[in-house]
Amino acid sequence: MAQNxxxxxxxxxxxxxxxxxGTVAATFPRTFGNGVKITHTRRNNMERVYGLNNRxxxxxxxxxxxxxxxxxxxxxxxxxFRGIMGTVSYLSPSNTYAESNTISSFSLISATExxxxxxxxxxxxxxxxxxxxxxxxxxxxxVRLECPYKTETLTTTGIGTAVAETYAPYSFAQGIVxxxxxxxxxxxxxxxxxxxxxxxxxxxxxxxxxxANDVELRREYNIRMTVAFNNVATLLEKFFGHAAPIVxxxxxxxxxxxxxxxxxxxxxxxxxxxxxNEKIVVTLTNVYFDxxxxxxxxxxxxxxxxxxxxxSGGVVWSNTxxxxxxx
Numbered sequence: 001m002a003q004n005x006x007x008x009x010x011x012x013x014x015x016x017x018x019x020x021x022g023t024v025a026a027t028f029p030r031t032f033g034n035g036v037k038i039t040h041t042r043r044n045n046m047e048r049v050y051g052l053n054n055r056x057x058x059x060x061x062x063x064x065x066x067x068x069x070x071x072x073x074x075x076x077x078x079x080x081f082r083g084i085m086g087t088v089s090y091l092s093p094s095n096t097y098a099e100s101n102t103i104s105s106f107s108l109i110s111a112t113e114x115x116x117x118x119x120x121x122x123x124x125x126x127x128x129x130x131x132x133x134x135x136x137x138x139x140x141x142x143v144r145l146e147c148p149y150k151t152e153t154l155t156t157t158g159i160g161t162a163v164a165e166t167y168a169p170y171s172f173a174q175g176i177v178x179x180x181x182x183x184x185x186x187x188x189x190x191x192x193x194x195x196x197x198x199x200x201x202x203x204x205x206x207x208x209x210x211x212a213n214d215v216e217l218r219r220e221y222n223i224r225m226t227v228a229f230n231n232v233a234t235l236l237e238k239f240f241g242h243a244a245p246i247v248x249x250x251x252x253x254x255x256x257x258x259x260x261x262x263x264x265x266x267x268x269x270x271x272x273x274x275x276x277n278e279k280i281v282v283t284l285t286n287v288y289f290d291x292x293x294x295x296x297x298x299x300x301x302x303x304x305x306x307x308x309x310x311x312s313g314g315v316v317w318s319n320t321x322x323x324x325x326x327x
Contacts, residue, residue, distance in 0.1 A: 093273030125150025
């Protein structure tokens with residue numbers, strides 16, 4: 001077979017969780033979602049060494065090895081939340097992804113059919129440093145993961161067969177944002193963005209170019225939302241931490257009480273967990289709004305933009321498949 005130039009249609013990406021960080025997964029049975037894209041970047045951290053008696057560098061040293069995978073896809077399943085939150089448990093018909101002080105590492109296979117010699121790269125010791133979920137009007141729901149990894153293997157044979165995504169993608173029309181367990185409307189939400197940061201810090205030591213681990217530091221849930229403006233109580237009062245009317249002295253010392261829980265729900269069919277009726281529910285507790293922007297123009301619908309954060313969160317995926325039993 002001849003060697004070919006190629007494009008993304010000849011590639012695939014699958015992954016599997018590791019039993020031990022940095023030890024390649026036994027299998028790669030999982031898909032991120034529909035419409036997946038990946039960019040992996042490698043660095044040798046080379047250093048040119050200069051000495052006396054020559055203007056040119058005389059030797060080159062490869063220092064620590066670093067790799068990062070950026071994975072983008074359309075939201076279809078919730079298995080990747082195990083790599084963001086840390087744990088998964090199953091109580092039929094729902095998988096619950098909960099916070100853990102350490103998050104699950106995974107191995108990722110990125111392969112391309114190129115003819116005589118293929119590209120089969122296995123990225124080992126991947127962890128999710130940040131995850132961003134975006135839902136906007138007239139759009140599919142998109143996810144982006146930034147994943148540093150420990151090391152990798154590269155072969156030119158054994159490309160294998162891709163595991164296909166079996167779940168349907170979600171669109172903006174299947175999502176809703178509400179307060180406190182789905183009991184309170186936030187009105188017409190035209191866009192919602194959630195970013196979860198694990199703030200990983202790579203740890204290297206003597207005697208190896210490869211990192212010993214990625215250590216989890218503080219966890220952050222950051223929110224950005226745009227809502228059609230029709231009531232000061234919807235978001236503006238949440239920003240002030242005080243019911244209107246607001247007087248200047250109300251802002252002199254501001255320490256808002258705990259805010260309402262925000263619930264982001266995406267539903268297929270009835271959402272009962274059976275095939276074709278899955279549901280993903282992201283619950284963000286103790287939400288505070290840090291910035292409120294309210295542009296007003298005769299040529300635009302008045303929309304309120306808010307940014308803020310949640311102090312904690314969790315995810316439930318209604319699905320009769322026990323995600324905790326998969327590799």
